[in-house]
Amino acid sequence: MVTTLSTDIGISGARVVQRCDRLGVQPYSDLERGLFRAYLMPAHAATINTVASWMSEAGMSTRIDGAGNLIGRYEGHKPNAPALLIGSHLDSVYDAGFYDRPLGVLLGIECVAALSAEGRRFSFAIEVVAFGDEEGSRFPISMICSRAMAGTLTDDDLAGTDGGGKTPEQALDLFREWVFRPMHNIDPRSAARRSEDIIAYLEPHIEQGPVLQAEDLAVGLVTGIAGQLRFDVEVTGTAAHAGTTTMHLRRDAMAGTAEMLVSIETIAREIGEDLVATAGRINAWPGSTNVIPGRVTFSLDIRSGNMERRNSAADAIEQSLRAIAKTRGLDLSWTQLQDLASSPCDKDLSALMGTAMERAGHKKRALVSGAGHDAMVMSDLCPTVMIFIRCKDGISHNPAERVRMDDTQAALDVMLEFVTLLEARA
Ligand code: GLV
Ligand code: MN
Ligand code: MN
Numbered sequence: 001m002v003t004t005l006s007t008d009i010g011i012s013g014a015r016v017v018q019r020c021d022r023l024g025v026q027p028y029s030d031l032e033r034g035l036f037r038a039y040l041m042p043a044h045a046a047t048i049n050t051v052a053s054w055m056s057e058a059g060m061s062t063r064i065d066g067a068g069n070l071i072g073r074y075e076g077h078k079p080n081a082p083a084l085l086i087g088s089h090l091d092s093v094y095d096a097g098f099y100d101r102p103l104g105v106l107l108g109i110e111c112v113a114a115l116s117a118e119g120r121r122f123s124f125a126i127e128v129v130a131f132g133d134e135e136g137s138r139f140p141i142s143m144i145c146s147r148a149m150a151g152t153l154t155d156d157d158l159a160g161t162d163g164g165g166k167t168p169e170q171a172l173d174l175f176r177e178w179v180f181r182p183m184h185n186i187d188p189r190s191a192a193r194r195s196e197d198i199i200a201y202l203e204p205h206i207e208q209g210p211v212l213q214a215e216d217l218a219v220g221l222v223t224g225i226a227g228q229l230r231f232d233v234e235v236t237g238t239a240a241h242a243g244t245t246t247m248h249l250r251r252d253a254m255a256g257t258a259e260m261l262v263s264i265e266t267i268a269r270e271i272g273e274d275l276v277a278t279a280g281r282i283n284a285w286p287g288s289t290n291v292i293p294g295r296v297t298f299s300l301d302i303r304s305g306n307m308e309r310r311n312s313a314a315d316a317i318e319q320s321l322r323a324i325a326k327t328r329g330l331d332l333s334w335t336q337l338q339d340l341a342s343s344p345c346d347k348d349l350s351a352l353m354g355t356a357m358e359r360a361g362h363k364k365r366a367l368v369s370g371a372g373h374d375a376m377v378m379s380d381l382c383p384t385v386m387i388f389i390r391c392k393d394g395i396s397h398n399p400a401e402r403v404r405m406d407d408t409q410a411a412l413d414v415m416l417e418f419v420t421l422l423e424a425r426a
Pocket of ligand 1: 371
């Protein structure tokens with residue numbers, strides 16, 4: 001069993017939590033109150049600059065790739081050895097908690113710091129990867145940065161614009177000036193890695209659900225991640241005077257959308273099992289008290305671990321929305337923005353992680369992730385393995401998100417066991 005180095009030298013799960021908390025406020029947030037860190041915004045650059053200094057302090061060389069991913073590298077016995085990647089993302093949702101994102105990155109840094117303090121190196125290198133976009137909070141698609149690394153980013157993906165009309169490449173052109181070292185290359189496609197250079201991707205993440213807390217467990221083993229579909233739905237009616245247009249002559253895009261949202265919820269509940277459907281963002285135009293809304297757009301996110309269930313739910317929802325639009329004389333545009341297949345974690349590496357959990361004194365509790373993670377994209381490049389860390393009351397994507405320091409220490413202990421077992425297997 002690997003002994004925990006935390007008490008003597010300050011490397012610990014507690015330090016990971018403290019660092020996450022530090023990254024929860026300005027200048028690491030683009031909001032004055034609350035946390036929002038979108039891809040390639042100033043707070044993202046400030047975060048990279050600080051996290052890079054922690055990487056250097058832990059014994060890693062640092063670089064930023066063409067997609068804005070920060071990468072710290074801890075060499076193996078020999079230079080240029082293939083690497084175990086450990087990572088997660090630095091971006092957040094709007095008004096976020098402090099741990100869905102940097103916890104996995106900072107745990108990776110802590111793991112390397114512990115190894116480096118003991119002078120331990122392996123036949124493989126370790127790279128800690130801090131992805132820039134996972135949540136999709138700024139551009140129409142999510143996981144731009146892991147797609148870039150996995151080499152699956154398409155020209156269409158890069159054509160999407162943010163609310164101000166900028167593409168990711170235009171945003172990179174500004175961002176390059178804010179980070180600690182000049183970015184000579186701002187082509188996200190250049191971030192693609194060769195599979196022969198990578199042995200695996202390990203992602204530690206808070207559970208974002210209530211199971212571990214309910215079972216009084218600090219950590220869990222992720223066996224796979226649910227598949228996601230994202231759509232943009234646009235409902236068009238006629239903007240008209242709210243005082244003069246009688247009710248039966250209206251083409252009210254907002255009232256039609258309200259009926260559609262209830263129908264989405266009804267269909268998802270009827271399908272049941274692990275199927276979930278969410279309209280999380282809505283905009284209405286022209287947005288005046290005395291004008292009937294002429295246009296509404298909303299986002300739709302549909303997930304299930306079972307691809308057939310997920311796809312047939314999407315079909316049923318589309319049909320229902322079209323029927324509602326027809327009855328109300330509205331136009332409907334239904335655009336698919338992304339399709340991320342459900343992604344099982346690698347069986348052999350998960351078995352090794354299970355052994356690491358037992359050796360560190362924890363039960364091997366298997367869980368499926370309903371939340372999306374960079375691991376589901378990285379599985380196109382290399383085998384993936386994930387551990388979950390208990391999350392207070394299962395609350396996430398919310399400032400009330402909390403993680404315990406002793407649970408983070410447990411994750412660190414498991415990770416140190418895992419790299420030791422991986423070396424023994426090599
Ligand atoms: C990210 O947190 C997602 O599940 O969309
Ligand atoms: Mn998230
Ligand atoms: Mn996350």
